[in-house]
Amino acid sequence: GEDVEQSLFLSVREGDSSVINCTYTDSSSTYLYWYKQEPGAGLQLLTYIFSNMDMKQDQRLTVLLNKKDKHLSLRIADTQTGDSAIYFCAERGAEEYGNKLVFGAGTILRVKS
Amino acid sequence: NAGVMQNPRHLVRRRGQEARLRCSPMKGHSHVYWYRQLPEEGLKFMVYLQKENIIDESGMPKERFSAEFPKEGPSILRIQQVVRGDSAAYFCASSILTGENEKLFFGSGTQLSVL
Numbered sequence: 001g002e003d004v005e006q007s008l009f010l011s012v013r014e015g016d017s018s019v020i021n022c023t024y025t026d027s028s029s030t031y032l033y034w035y036k037q038e039p040g041a042g043l044q045l046l047t048y049i050f051s052n053m054d055m056k057q058d059q060r061l062t063v064l065l066n067k068k069d070k071h072l073s074l075r076i077a078d079t080q081t082g083d084s085a086i087y088f089c090a091e092r093g094a095e096e097y098g099n100k101l102v103f104g105a106g107t108i109l110r111v112k113s
Numbered sequence: 114n115a116g117v118m119q120n121p122r123h124l125v126r127r128r129g130q131e132a133r134l135r136c137s138p139m140k141g142h143s144h145v146y147w148y149r150q151l152p153e154e155g156l157k158f159m160v161y162l163q164k165e166n167i168i169d170e171s172g173m174p175k176e177r178f179s180a181e182f183p184k185e186g187p188s189i190l191r192i193q194q195v196v197r198g199d200s201a202a203y204f205c206a207s208s209i210l211t212g213e214n215e216k217l218f219f220g221s222g223t224q225l226s227v228l
Contacts, residue, residue: 042219
């Protein structure tokens with residue numbers, strides 16, 4: 001089956017860059033996603049990348065995909081206190097697993113001012 | 114366009130009671146997913162429904178749990194005879210497009226506490 005792993009916690013200073021890493025097991029994943037969850041709220045889609053891309057940039061967010069190593073990262077430039085949240089990596093599973101999204105356990109990002 | 118609406122936000126039940134969680138998808142969305150989030154864990158898939166059909170229930174416990182998405186009205190996740198281990202946040206997500214890139218929009222969740 002599929003599995004998605006993330007580091008549990010990251011602490012950065014305001015203004016620094018944050019890099020959140022994720023590894024996945026399903027080599028047939030077509031899309032990979034990053035979601036953000038603020039306290040008491042649902043998940044908000046931040047960005048996604050198609051598996052034939054290496055990089056995608058969206059304002060302060062940069063997604064890097066190393067398909068060979070099944071490694072995905074999310075870089076947040078100029079991290080702000082409002083970026084403090086839990087960040088979830090998710091892969092869109094293969095058709096044999098029903099194409100559903102499989103989530104990692106989430107990385108808690110804490111931004112210190 | 115209102116987002117995915119879940120209610121109640123918080124639900125407290127005693128062991129043995131029934132819990133009903135409701136989810137109204139975004140307007141025009143015909144696909145609903147239910148996920149469960151336990152403390153310090155990621156979201157675990159439970160069930161995927163289209164209107165009047167259960168497409169994939171591979172993540173649903175075999176007993177006590179059921180889900181429906183009727184032609185009219187919200188999707189309902191029903192847990193019978195709740196136990197303490199059912200305490201979790203239950204999230205609903207809806208989408209409009211199936212295919213290779215399906216964007217899920219999540220509700221704010223229902224926090225179920227079983228006493």
